[in-house]
Amino acid sequence: MAWTREQMAARAAKELRDGFYVNLGIGIPTLVSNFIPAGMRVQLQSENGMLGMGPFPFEGEEDPDLINAGKQTITELPTTSYFSSADSFGMIRGGHIDLSILGAMQVAQNGDLANWMIPGKMVKGMGGAMDLVAGVKRVVVVMEHTAKDDPKLLKACNLPLTGQGVVDLVITDLGVFTIDKKGGTGMTLIELADGVTAEEIKAKTDADFKVALGSKQSNAA
Template identity: 65%
Template sequence: MAALAAQELLDGFYVNLGIGIPTLVANHIAPGVDVTLQSENGMLGLGPFPTEADIDADIINAGKQTITELDRTSYVSSADSFGMIRGGHIQLSVLGAMEVAENGDLANWMVPGKMVKGPGGAMDLVAGVGRIIVLMDHVDKAGTAKFRKSCTLPLTGANVVDMIITNLAIFQRPERRSPFFLKAIAPNVLPDEVRAKTEAHYLEMPA
C-alpha cells in the first residue's frame, strides 16, 4: 500500500505522511523524484523509515515514531509547521483511517469510549492540504467494512478524501463532487470479493 501511494508523489511536492503505514511511503519514493516530507512537529525533510541500526531516539515524527534525517533536513517551530499546512503549502498528505464514507468523509482520530489523545494535526491536514490519500485495511478486525456509506465515528473532515488504497483495492475520484470508482484490485483478488467487503457505493473500473 505504501509503495502504491508513493507513486502519487510528484517531483517538487511537499508531502505530509501520517503515522503507521503512511510513514513507510518514504521508503518507496522513486529515484530521481525530489520530494520534501514534512512532519507537524516541525521537521522538514524526513528520510526513509529507519532500520534497527539507524534508529536515533531523538529524531521522531509527530506520531513519536523514530525516523531518519537527510543532508537537507531542517527543523522549524510547530507554529511554522502548521503555518505551512494551514497556508496550503503542502500538496499531498497520506493518512491512515478507521472509516471513510462514500462521499469522502474521513474518521481517523478517535473511537468513543477509548482513550483519546486528541486529533493531532489530522484536522488541519485535511482542511489545508490539496489532496488526501488514505491507506487502510479494507475491513476492521471484526470483518466490518471500513469504506462505508457513512462514517459512524466522529469525523476528522467532511468530503476530504481523494484516493483510498486498501489491501484489496484502490478507489479514486477525479474531483470531490464525483463518486469513487474502483481503479485497481490487488493480485489474486476478485471484484466480487471487493464488492462483498465494501459497504460504500462505488463505480466499477472505467473501460
C-alpha cells in the same frame, strides 16, 4: 490474496510527484518514505517541525532526538530543516503541502474521513489530521479494507469525523478507489490488488461505488 502493508505503501508512493511537499500519517503511511523513486525530489514534512525526512533508520542507528509526529525514529537529509510546530502548522494551514497520506478508521463514499477517535476509548488527542485534511491540496488514505470483517468503506461514517468531503483516493489491501468530491460521481474502483476480484470487494464494502478497470465500467451499489 491481498496487498501487504509494504505493497500498499508502494502503491501510495506512485501518487508522489517530483517537487512535492508531503505529510505522512502514522501507521502504514510512514512506510511510503521507503518507496520514493530514486531521483525523485520529495520533501517529507512533519507536524512537530521538520522538513526533509529521510527513510527509517536501521536497527542500532536510531537517534532518539530525531522523531516524527508519531514519535517514530527517523533520519535526516542534507537538506533537512527544523522549526517550531507553529510554523509547521502554518505550512499546513496555508496550503503549502501538496499531498497528505493518512490512515483511517472509516471513509464514506462522499469523501468524509474518520481517523482519530472511537467513542468510549481513550485517545491522546486528534493530532494534526484535522488541519491536514483541511489545508493540503490532496488527501490519500491507506488502510485495511475491513476491521474484524466490518467494512471501513461506508455509505456514511458513524464515527466522529476528521473532515467532510476531504478524501481524494483510497488505497486498501484489496484495491484502489477514487472519490469525486465535487463532481458528484462518488466512489470508483480503479484498481484491484493481486488475486482480488471486484465481486470480493463488493461483498466487503458498504459504500456504493462504480467500477472502472481499464475499459470496464459498471455500478456496484
